[in-house]
Amino acid sequence: MQAHDSAIRAASYSHSDDWLLSADQDGIVKYWQPNFNNVKVIQAHGDPIRDLAFAPTDSKFVTASDDSTLKIFDFAGGMEESSLTGHGWDVKSVDWHPTKGLLVSGSKDHLVKLWDPRTGRCLTTLHGHKNTISKTLFEKTRGQVLATCARDQTARVFDLRMMRDICLLRGHEKEISTLTWHPVHANLLTTGGADGSLLHYLLDEPNPPPGTPYTLPPWDSPDPTGAPAQIIHPAHSIRYAHDFAIWSLDWHPIGHILASGSNDRVTRFWTRARPGDVDCFKDRYHLGEAAAEAQGTWDRRGGRRLQREQEELEVEDEAEGLVDQKMPPRQQVPGIPGLPVPASAFADGSGFGGLQSLIPGMGAVPPPPPPPNGAANLPGLNLPGLGGTNPPDFSKLAAMMGSLPPPPPLLPASGSSGQAFPPPPPLPGNFTLPPGFQLPDFLLQQQQQQQQQGGGANPPPPPPPTVAGGIPGLGGVSEAMGDADGAQGGVRKRAPLPSQQESLKEAQRGGSFRPVR
Numbered sequence: 442m443q444a445h446d447s448a449i450r451a452a453s454y455s456h457s458d459d460w461l462l463s464a465d466q467d468g469i470v471k472y473w474q475p476n477f478n479n480v481k482v483i484q485a486h487g488d489p490i491r492d493l494a495f496a497p498t499d500s501k502f503v504t505a506s507d508d509s510t511l512k513i514f515d516f517a518g519g520m521e522e523s524s525l526t527g528h529g530w531d532v533k534s535v536d537w538h539p540t541k542g543l544l545v546s547g548s549k550d551h552l553v554k555l556w557d558p559r560t561g562r563c564l565t566t567l568h569g570h571k572n573t574i575s576k577t578l579f580e581k582t583r584g585q586v587l588a589t590c591a592r593d594q595t596a597r598v599f600d601l602r603m604m605r606d607i608c609l610l611r612g613h614e615k616e617i618s619t620l621t622w623h624p625v626h627a628n629l630l631t632t633g634g635a636d637g638s639l640l641h642y643l644l645d646e647p648n649p650p651p652g653t654p655y656t657l658p659p660w661d662s663p664d665p666t667g668a669p670a671q672i673i674h675p676a677h678s679i680r681y682a683h684d685f686a687i688w689s690l691d692w693h694p695i696g697h698i699l700a701s702g703s704n705d706r707v708t709r710f711w712t713r714a715r716p717g718d719v720d721c722f723k724d725r726y727h728l729g730e731a732a733a734e735a736q737g738t739w740d741r742r743g744g745r746r747l748q749r750e751q752e753e754l755e756v757e758d759e760a761e762g763l764v765d766q767k768m769p770p771r772q773q774v775p776g777i778p779g780l781p782v783p784a785s786a787f788a789d790g791s792g793f794g795g796l797q798s799l800i801p802g803m804g805a806v807p808p809p810p811p812p813p814n815g816a817a818n819l820p821g822l823n824l825p826g827l828g829g830t831n832p833p834d835f836s837k838l839a840a841m842m843g844s845l846p847p848p849p850p851l852l853p854a855s856g857s858s859g860q861a862f863p864p865p866p867p868l869p870g871n872f873t874l875p876p877g878f879q880l881p882d883f884l885l886q887q888q889q890q891q892q893q894q895g896g897g898a899n900p901p902p903p904p905p906p907t908v909a910g911g912i913p914g915l916g917g918v919s920e921a922m923g924d925a926d927g928a929q930g931g932v933r934k935r936a937p938l939p940s941q942q943e944s945l946k947e948a949q950r951g952g953s954f955r956p957v958r
Contacts, residue, residue, distance in 0.1 A: 442477055445469065451492045455499045460516075462502060464490035470504065472519075483519045485512060494537040494544075496558070503544060503558070505535035511546055513558055523561040527554060534577045539584050543601075547574025553589050553599070569597050569606050569670075576619050582627040592616035596632055597670065598644060607659050609670040610642050612678065621690040621699075633687030633701060639711070640675040648674045683707060685751045704751065 447466035454461050461473040468486035470493070471479055486506035493504045501522070503513050511525040511532055530549035537544055537558075544556040553567040553574060572592040579587045586607070590596040596617055598608035615636040623629035628644040649655055649672070662668035683703035692699050699711040880888070 444471065444473075444477075444479070450490055451504075453493050453495060453502075455495050456497065457499055460499070462493055462495070464493050464504060468506060470514075481519055483514070485514065485521070486510075488531075491532060492534045492536075494535055496537050497540060501558070503535055503537060505532035505546055507531040509548070511535055511544070511556070513561075523558075525556050525561050525563070527556075527563045528552065533574055536578050536587075538579050539581050541584065543579075545577045545579065545587055547577040547589055547591075549573045551591070553577060565604055567599055567604070567606070570595070572616070575617060578620060578622060580622050580627055581624060582622075588620055588622065588630055590617035590620045590632060592635075596620055596630070596642075598630070603659070603665065605659070605666065606670045608644055609672050610675075611672055612640050612642075612675040613638065618686050618688055619690050621692060623696055624692050624694055625696040631690055631692075631699065633682075633690050635686040637681060637683035637685055637687060637703060637705070639679040639682035639687065639701060641677040642673050643676045644673060646673075646676055647671060648676050650674060679711075682709065682711075684748070704754075 444463060445465040445467075447469075449463055449465050452461065452463040459475070461475070462470060463473060464470045464485065466489045468484060468488055468490055470483050470485045470490065472481035473479055485504050486508055488507040490504050490506050493502055495502050495516075500516055501513055502516055503511055505511050509526070509528045509530055509532060513522045513525070514520065515522055525544070525546075528546065528548040528550055529552075532546050532548045534547040535544060536546075542558050543564075544558050545553065546556065547553050551568075551570050551572060551574065553570070555564045555567070556562070557564055567589075570589065570591040570593055574589060574591050577587060577589045585602060586598050586600050588596060588598050590610075594611075594613045594616055596610035596613075597606045598610070599605065600607045610630070610632065613632065613634045613636075615634050615638075617632050618635050620630060620632040623631070630642045630644060632640050632642070634640070647655060653674075656671045657668070658671040659665045659668040682701060683705050684707075685704035687701050687703045689702040690699065697712060700708060701711065702708045
């Protein structure tokens with residue numbers, strides 16, 4: 442049935458088999474009865490929930506999420522009781538001890554942690570794996586050990602009495618995605634790989650391959666606390682149990698059937714082969730694609746499509762893994778790229794100074810640097826960054842500037858008879874201004890005088906001094922632009938641009954290009 446609006450990431454039955462919990466990608470947990478009657482919906486996390494587990498009494502349950510936290514909820518009320526924080530990355534797996542108040546969790550930070558659910562305190566951290574932890578599971582029969590697997594192609598068995606790893610399980614060619622304990626035999630551990638392989642380990646039988654030395658368990662060594670973990674190899678392996686990654690494994694309660702769910706959209710049920718049954722595999726790996734297709738156990742088109750999809754997913758996973766391993770970018774100091782940071786920004790000796798206001802989390806903002814020499818004596822001049830809070834008073838500034846001596850007269854143009862620049866030509870009679878444009882004051886005065894005098898002989902007032910003409914040491918506009926332009930009253934006219942045809946002919950005459958024959 443369509444139970445959730447997003448992907449279901451975890452599901453677990455209660456120990457009494459009366460309830461089913463399911464969690465999805467949006468952090469929602471739903472309560473279900475065995476007849477799939479949805480009783481309750483709670484928003485447990487804001488990020489995807491990766492795993493959940495019931496307490497031995499079914500009165501509480503715990504969830505593990507990508508927000509790097511674990512949360513314990515009261516099952517009857519659906520209320521959050523505590524939040525366990527301590528992992529530095531996404532929490533991928535969690536399990537509740539079958540008889541004790543003890544939690545185990547595995548995270549993307551390569552750590553396995555044990556928690557006290559009553560106080561929410563982390564009891565210890567178990568090290569050993571070198572990649573993301575994919576599954577953590579207590580042994581249900583005796584409850585003295587726990588098994589973990591990771592994406593480093595290994596699985597480990599930790600002894601809760603010694604708080605260390607006692608077995609190192611090897612044999613997978615790719616990362617291990619899941620594992621499960623046998624419900625009756627405490628020494629049988631089954632793992633599923635990302636390549637579809639299914640391996641069975643007997644913890645009391647190392648099964649070393651030929652040429653591999655035999656290793657002792659830690660309890661048989663002189664120093665049990667410092668001895669390395671015993672290396673265990675698989676007692677039985679099915680390399681092509683599924684076409685793609687195995688995501689879930691579980692045994693029947695009496696232990697005679699193993700169910701496996703894979704990314705190839707197939708669920709398979711496994712049991713021990715009957716005596717004399719040697720031809721038990723009829724897949725394409727053992728019979729070939731043609732024979733398997735003839736028997737109906739292999740679809741060539743669908744299999745190749747699934748294989749292509751799986752390859753694309755593997756490429757995406759590798760890209761995400763590379764992104765996860767990147768360090769966070771350094772905090773950039775604000776400013777213009779390529780320009781050095783001003784010394785006033787480091788005035789307080791902390792390395793940031795006035796830039797603290799632009800960088801979040803840098804604390805209080807220090808006072809601004811003192812104004813430059815002479816700026817503090819200007820009355821009414823409050824500029825941003827100089828300690829002022831009021832808007833600038835330009836009237837006082839204008840009055841103060843009016844008391845200064847007048848600017849020097851215009852310098853005569855180079856090569857002229859000592860006269861200043863000629864006034865600008867009068868506006869033509871048919872000249873119209875564009876809408877919204879206003880003439881400067883001196884042009885308006887000039888136009889009014891021309892209208893009053895009727896175009897008399899009195900010359901109009903000279904224009905105000907220009908910047909280029911009033912700078913000592915620089916020639917006039919006519920000197921900078923040429924005599925021809927200077928005769929136009931300082932208005933420079935651009936010469937017409939040469940055409941492409943003339944440029945091409947000029948380049949051909951220079952020998953750069955040759956005409957096509």
